[in-house]
Amino acid sequence: MLRNTYAVINQKGGVGKTTTTISLAAAAAKMKKKVLLVDLDPQANATTGCMETSDRSIKEAFDNHASFTDCIQRTSEGFDILASSYDLTASEISLMSSSLKEQTLLSGLKSLPTQYDMILIDCSPSLNILTMNALVAASNVLIPIQCEYYALEGLTKLLQTIESTRRSLGLATHSLLLLRTMYDGRNRLAIDVSSELTEHFGSALLNTVIPRNIRLAEAPSYGKSIFSYDPRCHGAMAYLALMAEMLKRAKQLEATT
Ligand SMILES: Nc1ncnc2c1ncn2[C@@H]1O[C@H](COP(=O)(O)OP(=O)(O)O)[C@@H](O)[C@H]1O
Numbered sequence: 001m002l003r004n005t006y007a008v009i010n011q012k013g014g015v016g017k018t019t020t021t022i023s024l025a026a027a028a029a030k031m032k033k034k035v036l037l038v039d040l041d042p043q044a045n046a047t048t049g050c051m052e053t054s055d056r057s058i059k060e061a062f063d064n065h066a067s068f069t070d071c072i073q074r075t076s077e078g079f080d081i082l083a084s085s086y087d088l089t090a091s092e093i094s095l096m097s098s099s100l101k102e103q104t105l106l107s108g109l110k111s112l113p114t115q116y117d118m119i120l121i122d123c124s125p126s127l128n129i130l131t132m133n134a135l136v137a138a139s140n141v142l143i144p145i146q147c148e149y150y151a152l153e154g155l156t157k158l159l160q161t162i163e164s165t166r167r168s169l170g171l172a173t174h175s176l177l178l179l180r181t182m183y184d185g186r187n188r189l190a191i192d193v194s195s196e197l198t199e200h201f202g203s204a205l206l207n208t209v210i211p212r213n214i215r216l217a218e219a220p221s222y223g224k225s226i227f228s229y230d231p232r233c234h235g236a237m238a239y240l241a242l243m244a245e246m247l248k249r250a251k252q253l254e255a256t257t
């Protein structure tokens with residue numbers, strides 16, 4: 001597992017995984033960090049959300065047709081990307097027959113010549129072999145949560161699944177980070193769910209909250225991160241604050257272990 005690596009996971013779609021991954025990568029790049037975004041979702045939303053055209057896909061590396069290093073591209077947002085493509089689903093088959101299976105991404109990331117300060121992995125909403133690769137590679141799991149009625153139930157199931165995967169693969173415990181996304185502080189239900197999260201998950205719950213902000217929803221259609229599209233909006237500010245909080249936590253964790 002890599003300490004500087006975050007798997008952005010939730011089996012629920014539309015909770016803000018991709019928006020969070022792109023925005024955090026761009027925020028860290030703004031803070032002069034060397035960042036790699038890994039898009040493991042065959043829908044490739046993270047790829048199209050920060051690049052106009054991509055001519056390489058991580059699929060080539062999973063299929064052993066190219067090295068991970070050769071698949072890296074530079075975005076105009078100041079971070080590097082291992083892009084996805086619609087045919088990435090097919091790699092699940094080649095991965096299943098590979099002896100490395102769940103370890104492929106980790107060994108690929110270890111082989112890179114660049115020392116990244118942070119690696120962010122956008123996962124698809126299913127716990128497939130690609131997501132397992134993310135869980136093996138990353139020592140941190142970042143779970144975006146929309147504070148609505150079924151959120152807690154879904155979260156409990158997700159944590160159980162991550163735990164059983166972790167055990168069956170013999171991995172160390174992940175450092176867990178829970179993030180409230182699309183938050184509307186005027187919504188009674190959001191406030192209630194939020195206080196339940198505080199009660200049950202305490203320190204794993206990030207203090208920074210991402211507000212519902214239309215600018216965050218608009219940015220990807222221009223192939224831009226929020227920091228190129230509208231750097232002054234509430235959404236951009238929130239993701240900068242979130243990155244600062246994550247860096248602070250990582251430092252604290254390093255000091256105690
Ligand atoms: N904080 C936010 N405020 C408003 N819209 C958002 C916010 N975060 C995400 N969205 C929008 O919600 C939708 C789902 O977000 P996305 O990041 O694609 O979720 P996921 O990757 O979990 O499926 C997208 O249309 C996205 O633009």
Ligand SMILES: [Mg+2]
Nearest residue numbers: 017018041045
């Ligand atoms: Mg997504």
